[in-house]
Amino acid sequence: MLTSEIKEKARQLGFELVGIAAADDPALIDAVARYSDWVARGYGATMDYLRRHTELKAQPEKLLPGWKSVVCVGLLYGAGSSESQKAENGAEVSLYTRGADYHEVVGTRLVEFAEWLQARGVTSRPFVDSEPVLDRFWASRAGLGWIGRNAMLINRKAGSYFFIGGLLLNVALDADEPGIDHCGRCRKCIEACPTVAITEDRFIESGKCIAYHTIENRGVVPESVMAATGSWIAGCDICQRVCPWNDPVTPGPAFETKNPAFNAELTALARWSAGDFKANTAGIAMGRMKFSGFVRNVAIALANSAVPAAAKSAALDQLEVSVSALPVGAGREGALAALEWAKRKK
């Protein structure tokens, strides 16, 4: 009874996907070994918090003593297509950065979920991203999908443009069947990744991933990555775009494009002041890269673009003005290095 009520509540809260896994899942041991391997290979790049999380990810018990099950939810965000919104000589912007910050959207709904559970005598601990929980592993065990060759959790009906969140619970529920691999022999994502960031064993090497460099890396981007980044300025959807399970993209109402300003040409984006950046990213995930990251990424995209030489030069000069006003730190260093590289390349 409680199982079906909980699933119904998840749907009421707007989560299109919901599933349940049991706490005593023996597959956790392998998943933790995989995670430790990923960290040991240095695939987390500068994201040190991921290394620190290893121990807790192996022991959800420490996050919620006496936990017995986990409810995993998925929220679709694939509204619109960044491809069709891109102007000629414009920027590519990943779908997830265009909408509201998912930590907020998913997190707020999970808190409401936890309160609803509490009122029914169930103690829970919500997680979305920042908590030390193996989100994708648990979601695959709860039947939300399978870990694809591009490392994304893919659902047969919804594709992979969905966020994952969940709650650890102190009650036992009826568990769902784990997801089954449907990638078959398809290697489209591996072949399409311009920086060769996807390994044969379904890991992402963050130090090569465009999504990592445009958003998470606050400093200098390696030249080999800059040269292969094309016009992506915020995240990257290439390995999802080529995935047959995302064709067509399943729309998610909660994450409609918030601001069409990013559809402008790169030369126009280069003229943005710090104030313009702030105004245009208010409340949306894109703000995470900060103005210094934006300036750096626009410089890289400009260098890679087919913008005519004179206009490109003027835009890079404009970016130089913005960089000179940046405070000293990793952000400024990264933007400066990108600008110097762009000037050499043009």
Ligand code: B12
């Ligand atoms: C760090 C991080 C990144 C890093 C590293 C990505 C990576 N693939 O490892 C960077 C910055 C590159 C990144 C990029 C993106 N990210 Co990110 N990221 C995370 C974060 C915070 C941690 C991921 C992590 O721990 N990676 C280490 C690997 C080893 O762990 P894992 O991905 O959980 O994989 C496990 C399974 O593969 C498992 N496993 C278990 N059994 C089995 C069995 C088999 C057969 C296999 C193969 C694997 C397997 O083994 C691993 C360890 O348990 C998660 C949120 C979270 N807390 O989990 C979001 C998360 C993975 N990101 C997300 C998104 C949306 C993205 C981007 C699409 C954003 C964008 N458009 O730019 C890209 C996609 C890149 C990609 N192809 O994965 C979503 C993914 C949703 C989904 N449907 O899968 C998440 C879950 C955030 C969320 N709450 O929704 N991200």
